[in-house]
Amino acid sequence: MSIETAxxxxxxxxxxxxSLSPRAPAFVQDPYxxxxxxxAHMPAFYWQDYGFWCFAGFDTxxxxxxxxxxxxxxxxxxPAIVGPDRAHLxxxxxxxxxxxxxxEPPAHTRLRKLVNRAFVSRQVERLRPRVEALAHALIDRFVDKGEADLLPAFATPIPVTVIAEMLGVPVEMGDRLVAWSNRMVAMYTLTQDRETExxxxxxxxxxxxxxxxYVRERREAPGDDLLSLLIEASDDGEQLDEDELISSVILLLNAGHEATVHQTGNAVRTLLAEGGDPRRFFETPEATAATVEECLRIDAPLHMFTRYAYETVEIKPGITVNPGERIGLLLGAANCDPAAFSAPRRFDPARADQKNVTFGAGIHFCIGAPLARLELQVGLKVLFDRLPGLRLAETPRYRDIYHFRGLERLNVRF
Incomplete structure (x- = not known):
């Protein structure tokens, strides 16, 4: 059944x-x-498969x-991810x-203030030479083979290595960190079986x-890293208790790579679909930045962000939510709203209406956005500079993981 028919x-x-399953194969491959x-017909709607109101318009x-x-x-x-029986979780x-x-504030304000110092743009910019060297080193490993799956060979190691080094966690733990993250993230798909839980x-x-x-080790032998900084802050008084510290580090490790891996794959697919010499998109720093922003807009790695109502709110005429009810904000749809973007499905890094909500907005704007942007700018430029003849070895397919959006594989030849 086609998407329009469904x-x-x-x-x-x-x-x-x-009523539309987010796991319907046609939707998974092309939700746009x-x-x-x-x-065109229903930018605000009650998505029965999720059980809450969702919104697709950019301004909303x-x-x-x-x-x-x-x-x-x-x-x-x-959390209302599964039923009321959650002892096993x-x-x-x-x-x-x-x-x-x-x-939410005040706890959110306190935690974010501590973590934010490592992710402000001026701090992140210092990582540019390291990301560039890492990108070259990864390509050196597979360049003579003539083919590769770029997801494990290139897209994953860059953000995993960088966030591990920032936190002071052993880089050689990268594969295990990714596995832990992937297994936890599986909880955010619409349906899970008991074994997944x-x-x-x-x-x-x-x-x-x-x-x-590892925190115990770092308490005894602090280093020049974010984990040591967070431990020191927690020792100073009412800053971070150990549970907050552990949760914060897990979030940073998970979020520090998950979206960037997906976005790298999505961006490579997008750019190759444009044809021609991909180096034309990276001729200047300004062109590189604009290319990355358009990649973030046109095929984002996160398509839904949910929130709870804290009071009775009439969002639109006829749509009122009460305290405790959730809403779904469709970031991927908002980024392609024809009311906000001219020819929204056209890839145009030079567009005058460039904006996106890929990293969210407000107090929960993604703390790692400057780092993700830098990794994408550097990684994609190095990749296409080194391998301008890069081409798809097969048509890539998207994973059945809505509301995330990322490829199963990215097999290429060069």
């Missing part, structure tokens, strides 16, 4: 209700067809991201409960146990 069949336009239909999403009547913190009990929930991403809980338990041991 939309027409599953939509009640009078009641603004939609659905977004285009929604923009941008406004709601900044609206303090909504927040990430669940003030009514355990105790370790996972313990990590989530103290995560910077899931908190148990596996995510084991990953959270093992991840936290490793970090607690």
């Amino acid at each position: 939309l027409v069949a599953g939509a009640d336009r009078t009641q603004r209700r939609l 067809q659905a977004y285009g239909w929604l923009h 999403v941008n406004r709601l991201l900044r609206d303090r009547r909504f927040g990430r913190e669940n003030r009514w009990g355990p 105790a370790d996972f929930d313990a990590v989530e409960a103290r995560s910077l991403l899931e908190l 148990h596996d995510a809980n084991r990953a959270a338990r093992d991840f936290a146990a490793f970090l607690r041991g």
